[in-house]
Amino acid sequence: xxxxxxxxxxxxxxxxxxxxxxxxxxxxxxxxxxxxxxxxxxxxxxxxxxxxxxxxxxxxxxxxxxxxxxxxxxxxxxxxxxxxxxxxxxxxxxxxxxxxxxxxxxxxxxxxxxxxxxxxxxxxxxxxxxxxxxxxxxxxxxxxxxxxxxxxxxxxxxxxxxxxxxxxxxxxxxxxxxxxxxxxxxxxxxxxxxxxxxxxxxxxxxxxxxxxxxxxxxxxxxxxxxxxxxxxxxxxxxxxxxxxxxxxxxxxxxxxxxxxxxxxxxxxxxxxxxxxxxxxxxxxxxxxxxxxxxxxxxxxxxxxxxxxxxxxxxxxxxxxxxxxxxxxxxxxxxxxxxxxxxxxxxxxxxxxxxxxxxxxxxxxxxxxxxxxxxxxxxxxxxxxxxxxxxxxxxxxxxxxxxxxxxxxxxxxxxxxxxxxxxxxxxxxxxxxxxxx
Numbered sequence: 271x272x273x274x275x276x277x278x279x280x281x282x283x284x285x286x287x288x289x290x291x292x293x294x295x296x297x298x299x300x301x302x303x304x305x306x307x308x309x310x311x312x313x314x315x316x317x318x319x320x321x322x323x324x325x326x327x328x329x330x331x332x333x334x335x336x337x338x339x340x341x342x343x344x345x346x347x348x349x350x351x352x353x354x355x356x357x358x359x360x361x362x363x364x365x366x367x368x369x370x371x372x373x374x375x376x377x378x379x380x381x382x383x384x385x386x387x388x389x390x391x392x393x394x395x396x397x398x399x400x401x402x403x404x405x406x407x408x409x410x411x412x413x414x415x416x417x418x419x420x421x422x423x424x425x426x427x428x429x430x431x432x433x434x435x436x437x438x439x440x441x442x443x444x445x446x447x448x449x450x451x452x453x454x455x456x457x458x459x460x461x462x463x464x465x466x467x468x469x470x471x472x473x474x475x476x477x478x479x480x481x482x483x484x485x486x487x488x489x490x491x492x493x494x495x496x497x498x499x500x501x502x503x504x505x506x507x508x509x510x511x512x513x514x515x516x517x518x519x520x521x522x523x524x525x526x527x528x529x530x531x532x533x534x535x536x537x538x539x540x541x542x543x544x545x546x547x548x549x550x551x552x553x554x555x556x557x558x559x560x561x562x563x564x565x566x567x568x569x570x571x572x573x574x575x576x577x578x579x580x581x582x583x584x585x586x587x588x589x590x591x592x593x594x595x596x597x598x599x600x601x602x603x604x605x606x607x608x609x610x611x612x613x614x615x616x617x618x619x620x621x622x623x624x625x626x627x628x629x630x631x632x633x634x635x636x637x638x639x640x641x642x643x644x645x646x647x648x649x650x651x652x653x654x655x656x657x658x659x660x661x662x663x664x665x666x667x668x669x670x671x672x673x674x675x676x677x678x679x680x681x682x683x684x685x686x687x688x689x690x691x692x693x694x695x696x697x698x699x700x701x702x703x704x705x706x
Contacts (some may be wrong), residue, residue: 287421289329294416294476298409299429301470303436309402311375311447311456314547316391317529318540319453324388329656331530336391336652339522343645349404350638351493357478358412359471365405366468372398374461380454407641411633414625415479421559421696423622424562430614431558437550437610443543461600479630495588497635500686504627506697509686510620513578516679517616518644522651523672524585527665532602535662536593550610557614563617569692572613574619575684577612579582582676584608589666599706 287295320326351359417425447456476654478680488496501507532538538546574587584605592600620640628636651672656691658664683689691697 272393277518277604287417287425290476291416295413295425295428296472297470297473298413299432301366301467302409302429303432304463304470305467306433306436307440308460310437310551311444312460313440313545314540315448315453315456315460316395318448318543319386320388320391321529321533326388331526331656333656334388334392334395335428336649337462337528338395338402339645339648339652340380341396341399341626342403343642343649345400346403346407346638346642346645347494347498347635349407350497350635351490352499353408353411353634353638354493355481355487357362358408358415358634359478361408362405362412362471363468365401365408366464367469369398369401369405370464370468372401372461373457373464376576377458377461380452385609386454395486403641403645407637410621410625410637412478414633415630416476423476423565423618424527426621427558427561427618429558430561430618431555434551434554434556434610434614436551437554438548440548440551444540444548446541446544448540448544461574466596494635495570497632498639501628501636501639502630506623506627506688506691509688510574511640513574513616513679513683514620514640515647516675517578517581517613518647518649519642519651519654520582520585520647520672520676522648522653523655523668524651525648526652526655527672528588531588531662531665531669535666536591536602538594542594544585546599547606549603550606553607553611554614555663557611558618561615561618565619566693569588570619570623570694571686571689571691572684574616575680575689577616577619578683579677579679580612580680581609581616582673582678584612585669585673585676589669608680622694623697626694626699667681 273421317331317334321331326334374388376390376394379390413425413429414422428465444456447459489653502511532543532546567573568576584607587601587605587608591598624636624640625633654671655665658668
């Protein structure tokens with residue numbers, strides 16, 4: 271059926287959402303913005319607290335970076351099954367409140383005992399990592415059930431754009447807050463943002479999709495395996511899962527090596543690091559705002575492959591930076607602009623494809639499978655970074671490996687069946703195609 275002349279073509283934007291759904295989307299985005307602002311403060315404050323305050327070495331930095339990912343890997347697949355069995359809104363609120371409690375223990379310990387210890391930071395990182403993994407899986411599953419398929423990418427892109435703005439203000443103020451009040455107090459701000467996020471999520475009004483009856487449940491193990499099998503059985507999901515692993519490797523190498531490289535190799539202080547990283551928030555905001563335009567211009571498959579390659583190229587700029595000079599700062603900022611901007615395009619497209627090709631009943635396990643694979647990649651990257659990143663040259667080499675891996679997986683996606691997909695409308699909705 272063709273549209274009548276003069277009728278605007280529906281393009282799957284936010285304007286196509288029902289008013290109540292659009293209202294809930296805005297509530298979720300607001301909650302994410304507040305908590306993301308705080309979490310980016312902690313992402314800067316926690317490792318800097320350990321590196322500058324406790325004087326940890328490269329191996330200890332890698333352990334601190336890995337522990338929340340290990341905890342996330344342990345909980346992710348179990349969380350995916352339970353998220354498909356339970357209402358997701360209470361899960362979102364509960365994990366927010368638990369993260370507030372855990373992070374609040376750091377400024378409390380600093381106030382009562384005069385400081386924090388590495389075991390305390392590791393414990394908080396591990397437990398909050400479990401909560402974050404569970405929250406992220408539940409949120410993406412909630413959005414996939416809330417928003418119709420044509421509008422899903424636009425909603426995800428807008429969410430990431432607002433998160434990018436929160437990243438800018440979070441990282442931008444992190445160095446100033448750490449310098450003025452110390453790391454523990456800065457982390458206390460993050461704890462407060464999770465409370466605000468939980469309150470906002472409490473205002474969600476649209477009823478979630480009806481859960482399968484208890485009588486229809488299989489065993490926990492069977493549902494876990496079934497979710498993984500169905501996710502892998504979709505032909506278009508396979509290159510996405512491989513790319514997710516490689517991007518995880520990229521972030522693991524980045525996480526274990528970047529701060530050590532820019533502090534020990536380039537001699538940057540927390541204020542300068544915070545301001546450089548904050549520019550990534552601007553790029554993520556712009557990337558989210560332009561995702562729909564870029565994806566339609568290049569096509570879905572090409573947008574994904576080009577984005578992965580540009581993300582990798584951006585990281586390689588970091589070890590090429592010639593120190594704290596104008597050119598050096600330009601290259602560090604260039605990394606943030608390229609990598610964060612196009613990482614948003616990649617994330618929005620791959621999440622939209624996952625939400626489209628798999629039924630709502632499998633979204634928890636599909637997101638858990640994606641997160642689990644990404645976490646394994648991050649863990650491998652952190653191990654590699656910890657092994658080769660004990661020197662300035664080693665941490666620079668680790669960043670080159672991460673960037674090169676992202677470029678290669680972008681080329682792989684370009685040559686796959688996914689790389690030839692022009693639009694989301696070409697992808698069957700909730701269809702699970704098995705190997706013939």
